[in-house]
Amino acid sequence: MTSYLIVKLCSVLGAGLAIGLGAIGSAVGEGFIAMKALQALGRQPKASGPLLRTMLIGQAVTETAAIFALVIALVLLFQTPDASVSWIKGVTFIAAGIAIGFGTIGSGLGAGLPGGAACEGIGKNPKNTDVLSLHMLIAQAVTQTATIFSLTVSLILIMSTPEPTLTAAFALLGAGCAIGFGAIGPGIGDGLVAYNANRAVAKNPKHMALLTRTMLIGQAVTETTDIYAMVVSLMLIFVV
Amino acid sequence: MDEGQIIIKAIALLAAGLAMGLGAIGPGIGEGFAAGKACESLGRRPDEANLITRTMLIGQAVSETTGIYALVIALILIFVV
Numbered sequence: 001m002t003s004y005l006i007v008k009l010c011s012v013l014g015a016g017l018a019i020g021l022g023a024i025g026s027a028v029g030e031g032f033i034a035m036k037a038l039q040a041l042g043r044q045p046k047a048s049g050p051l052l053r054t055m056l057i058g059q060a061v062t063e064t065a066a067i068f069a070l071v072i073a074l075v076l077l078f079q080t081p082d083a084s085v086s087w088i089k090g091v092t093f094i095a096a097g098i099a100i101g102f103g104t105i106g107s108g109l110g111a112g113l114p115g116g117a118a119c120e121g122i123g124k125n126p127k128n129t130d131v132l133s134l135h136m137l138i139a140q141a142v143t144q145t146a147t148i149f150s151l152t153v154s155l156i157l158i159m160s161t162p163e164p165t166l167t168a169a170f171a172l173l174g175a176g177c178a179i180g181f182g183a184i185g186p187g188i189g190d191g192l193v194a195y196n197a198n199r200a201v202a203k204n205p206k207h208m209a210l211l212t213r214t215m216l217i218g219q220a221v222t223e224t225t226d227i228y229a230m231v232v233s234l235m236l237i238f239v240v
Numbered sequence: 241m242d243e244g245q246i247i248i249k250a251i252a253l254l255a256a257g258l259a260m261g262l263g264a265i266g267p268g269i270g271e272g273f274a275a276g277k278a279c280e281s282l283g284r285r286p287d288e289a290n291l292i293t294r295t296m297l298i299g300q301a302v303s304e305t306t307g308i309y310a311l312v313i314a315l316i317l318i319f320v321v
């Protein structure tokens with residue numbers, strides 16, 4: 001088998017991993033928002049306007065994680081390696097697929113949680129719609145950091161051209177696994193912080209500033225493990 | 241390096257990635273739980289903001305430890321093995 005064929009096969013496999021795994025988190029997160037919106041609609045049918053709006057905005061932000069995975073899948077599918085390409089390029093494509101595929105699961109689930117909490121809060125008191133959707137958007141933006149780290153690492157992996165050795169091949173796969181799996185936990189964790197903070201805002205909207213501040217501190221600490229994972233995977237790509 | 245050593249080095253690098261990647265899942269979710277419940281109780285008792293934030297940070301630091309273990313093992317696997 002020529003190395004051109006190996007690289008082409010690996011790029012297709014990487015694209016499958018990227019979008020197949022990458023669609024899990026966002027889909028579940030969006031379903032959670034819709035579920036909470038429907039529950040709230042059962043309680044407050046008159047608030048259907050703000051509920052629908054908040055649900056759609058929340059779902060659109062939750063979708064970003066899956067869109068990042070889709071972008072990487074398309075980049076991998078349309079790779080046209082030249083005839084003299086080395087087999088190691090194929091390993092970088094599989095590693096990129098693992099990185100973005102697993103890396104979007106956490107953020108997708110995490111972004112769904114505050115969206116659901118905001119819909120629940122609007123169902124309890126439609127007057128708080130503005131405060132809750134603003135808080136939801138801030139929280140969802142922070143939950144996406146985990147995916148953005150994965151996206152960065154997988155783009156670096158796609159662009160890199162390492163030496164074709166066994167050690168480099170395993171180091172690249174290790175880099176993909178580190179940021180891919182490493183982004184799951186912080187993504188879900190950020191979402192849990194945002195979920196509880198948003199519910200607290202719904203109960204007590206006048207303490208929105210204090211709650212947002214505490215939420216951001218909590219999310220920043222939760223993000224640290226993701227940063228460790230990114231440091232390890234960059235080390236595996238560049239230092240080894 | 242002979243072939244056996246190269247294979248050991250290669251597998252150690254993959255293991256470093258797996259160690260850090262899988263090791264980061266737990267602390268991430270755990271710290272999220274701590275901060276989430278801190279926000280919930282802050283919503284109920286905003287006057288106790290300092291106490292709640294302090295306790296939240298201590299709790300998160302403790303749940304961070306397993307993530308740091310994973311980081312240490314990953315660095316050992318990259319540079320020492």
